Amino acid sequence: MTVAMETLLTDLVALCREAGEAIIEVSAGRLDTRQKSDDSPVTAADLAAHHVLMKGLPDIGDAQWPILSEESAAIPWSQRRSWSTYWLVDPLDGTKEFIRGSDQYTVNVALIDRQLPVLGVIEKPRSGEVWVGQPGRGAWYQASAGAPWQALAVSQSDPLRLVVSRFHRGPRTQRLIDALPGAQVEQLGSSLKCCRIAEGRADLYPRFGPTSEWDTAAAQAIVEGAGGALVDIHHWQPLRYNTREELLNPPFVACASLNGSWRQAWEG
Secondary structure (H helix, E strand, C coil): CCCCHHHHHHHHHHHHHHHHHHHHHCCCCCCCCCCCCCCCEEEHHHHHHHHHHHHHHHHHHCCCCEEEHHHHHCCHHHCCCCCCCEEEEEEECCCHHHHCCCCCEEEEEEECCEEEEEEEEEEEEECEEEEEEEEECEEEEEEECCCCCCECCCCCCCEEEEEEEEECCCCCHHHHHHHCCCCCEEEECHHHHHHHHCCCCEEEEECCCCCEHHHHHHHHHHHHCCCEEEECCCCCECCCCCCCCCCECCCEEEEECCCCCHHHHHHH
């Protein structure tokens, strides 16, 4: 890792922790929630974290890098299509988990270059845990601020270990689970499902339901950095970003290995 990248990463982790602290501060008071146009919830905590990141990111790396955040996503394609390098941000991933009082929500920030994530940071506000990844370079975990960094690597197991969404476990996911006898299944919120894979504690996360690009970018960088993959299920290629006006992802799978024992059941 170059000195410049190490400095950028240190500053980015500190900023994500600051955004997490803003979420915790809001959670101590009255929780106001409204529905966005896509019927997903947004709270004052989402906006508080958004403001922290929008203020701090221009001071990290190249100040010319634009920012696309879930809470300011109405940037026209005519403007976005010229972006080569930019920040892709989900200030509070797992808002439904946050609203129900769970700790399974995160702050997600990714650096996208030429349509692929080259750096990702995920911070879990309630615990202070942080996951970081750079595809082709590695992935690391920090249990709390100041704790030593630990290298991450995927691992495969038998029986298979699946992680699935608590709120989006549809019939296609259930059919896959049924086709994998003996598979262990854990329900988790937010991008923590991908963190499980990067840690070597899960093998497979299938997602057939809708997600947006800010939901996956940081997680993809971490999974890939740990040696795994996050690919669309139509072409089995890594998800790409900012390739069209729509910001929805195709169905995808995050996994420890694309050649895992689950593949035959998936394609059957």
